[in-house]
Amino acid sequence: MEKRTFLKSTLFLGVAAASSAFLNACKSAAKSTTAAAPALPAPKMRRSKPFELPALAYAADALEPHFDKMTMEIHHGKHHQAYVNNLNDAVKETVYADYELEDILLRISTSDADKKIRNNGGGHWNHTFFWQTLAPNAGGAPSGDLAAAINASFGSYDKFKEQYTNAAKSVFGSGWAWLCIGKDKSLFISTTPNQDNPLMLQVVKQNGTPLLGLDVWEHAYYLKYQNKRPDYIAAFYNLINWNEVNNRYKKAMFG
């Protein structure tokens, strides 16, 4: 390299470094005025495909007699599909267009502009999670680390069940009941309206990682249970895939 060129490059790098230091200082100053804005990990970008309806891991009639075949077909094939379609439509030409779903949920706000993405992004995530929470020949009680954590937090599995059932009954209109693990690694039960979920940092009162979720929208149970939501909630306990829930717990606890 010629000496002249070298000097030029060094000078350029020096200016670039100084400008970048200046910009960072400005960014920090700007940050300090919006103290409430959470520090988020970088989003996973460049999702290459549109969101897709995941196939069920079991046949639509496999959860009989607790969840009936027709409800499962309509719930998965029509309702969930509609959330997927509307989400793909909603993210077009937005900053979220290539974001992975959880990175969208983490950032979504309560603004009117975000409403369609919030409702349909939540709808897609919640239902995907719900199908994976269920399994034929499942139910029973949790075991292992998760059982110990439930006992420590709620006293016993039966006491957890009672609190979770009451939470699910208490949702007015459409929404979800959750068992979550918080940032402090403690378990909590919460509910959300509509398709909101506990990953929506800027939307929910209690942010956490869902371990278990129950859809209490009428479309989830009306064909079989009509107005008897408590019967539907009772049936849900026969379908909980505790192995899956325990895996979620271990992942949240130990990475």
Ligand code: MN3
């Ligand atoms: Mn639903």
